[in-house]
Amino acid sequence: MRSEAQVPLLEVERLRVEFPTRRGALLALDEVSFSIAAGEILGVVGESGAGKSLTGAAIIGLIEPPGRIAGGEIRLDGRRIDNLPPAEMRRVRGRQIGAIFQDPLTSLNPLYTVGHQLVQTIRTHLPLSALQARERAIDLLRQTGIPAPEARIDQYPHQFSGGMRQRVVIALALAAEPRLIVADEPTTALDVSIQAQIIFLLKRLAREHHAAVMLVTHDMGVIAEACDRVAVMYAGRIVEIGPVQQVIHQPAHPYTRGLMGSIPAMDEDRERLAQIDGTMPRLNAIPTGCAFHPRCACVMPRCPQQRPELMEAGATRAACWLLAEGAV
Numbered sequence: 001m002r003s004e005a006q007v008p009l010l011e012v013e014r015l016r017v018e019f020p021t022r023r024g025a026l027l028a029l030d031e032v033s034f035s036i037a038a039g040e041i042l043g044v045v046g047e048s049g050a051g052k053s054l055t056g057a058a059i060i061g062l063i064e065p066p067g068r069i070a071g072g073e074i075r076l077d078g079r080r081i082d083n084l085p086p087a088e089m090r091r092v093r094g095r096q097i098g099a100i101f102q103d104p105l106t107s108l109n110p111l112y113t114v115g116h117q118l119v120q121t122i123r124t125h126l127p128l129s130a131l132q133a134r135e136r137a138i139d140l141l142r143q144t145g146i147p148a149p150e151a152r153i154d155q156y157p158h159q160f161s162g163g164m165r166q167r168v169v170i171a172l173a174l175a176a177e178p179r180l181i182v183a184d185e186p187t188t189a190l191d192v193s194i195q196a197q198i199i200f201l202l203k204r205l206a207r208e209h210h211a212a213v214m215l216v217t218h219d220m221g222v223i224a225e226a227c228d229r230v231a232v233m234y235a236g237r238i239v240e241i242g243p244v245q246q247v248i249h250q251p252a253h254p255y256t257r258g259l260m261g262s263i264p265a266m267d268e269d270r271e272r273l274a275q276i277d278g279t280m281p282r283l284n285a286i287p288t289g290c291a292f293h294p295r296c297a298c299v300m301p302r303c304p305q306q307r308p309e310l311m312e313a314g315a316t317r318a319a320c321w322l323l324a325e326g327a328v
């Protein structure tokens with residue numbers, strides 16, 4: 001249950017993203033709606049191709065052309081950001097949204113020290129002197145758990161290990177005190193013990209900086225450790241959304257139940273989700289009705305014909321006809 005204080009910071013409403021092709025537009029995100037409050041971590045989970053990274057890319061204004069937002073709205077702090085001119089969106093992205101990607105090297109320039117990159121980002125967005133910005137950079141490195149930040153600030157990205165580099169990226173993402181952090185598979189390339197530390201760090205930062213965090217991952221174990229709520233995506237739609245404990249312990253959607261079979265302990269290797277028979281459909285071959293029906297063990301006659309919308313399922317909401325039948 002969300003309190004009064006948790007007014008949504010990010011609101012995504014009926015978001016549609018399409019890719020034009022010679023044979024017509026392919027719908028990659030179809031009426032995706034959710035919100036995230038300040039201080040809250042929303043996990044977005046699903047197999048590869050479900051649309052989770054694309055949702056993150058739409059929010060930060062970095063959908064790769066020819067993909068485009070074809071409908072819906074994205075609001076940050078009540079202000080619409082999906083229709084801003086590119087230069088204005090760049091400012092919003094730098095100042096109000098911090099992005100963290102799987103590979104830290106995509107966010108860091110190998111030619112400059114991490115201190116130079118941090119100070120530049122800080123001074124682009126905050127009215128600080130060079131000295132003040134350097135102090136802030138050292139403080140951010142300390143907050144993200146980099147030992148001896150006064151010395152390490154003058155080192156280059158290649159002098160950091162993978163886990164330490166991802167901490168630098170998190171420091172960089174926080175440099176302008178963003179309201180929203182979009183983290184796309186931030187721990188996937190890291191060792192399991194480092195993953196746990198980065199998750200702990202993201203949680204602490206969400207609380208202390210009151211940032212809203214959208215955490216995109218294919219890994220239900222990461223969701224279980226890190227998130228307050230979780231949205232499960234399948235074939236470009238949200239099929240279940242709710243508080244993480246309910247979704248994990250009482251999943252209402254058969255696809256979510258399949259994903260749940262994949263939560264290993266934090267100390268196990270977790271390269272893949274558990275097996276759900278079949279694969280995510282291609283964009284040009286999304287099944288009719290409930291897109292999950294060819295893979296669903298509970299499929300009923302109406303499933304291939306009618307598409308279920310999200311329905312109340314206890315504390316969560318799920319798009320499955322079993323709920324209408326009272327079978328969950």
Ligand code: SF4
Nearest residue numbers: 290293296303320321
């Ligand atoms: Fe399975 Fe039907 Fe529910 Fe889709 S709507 S998940 S096919 S039972």
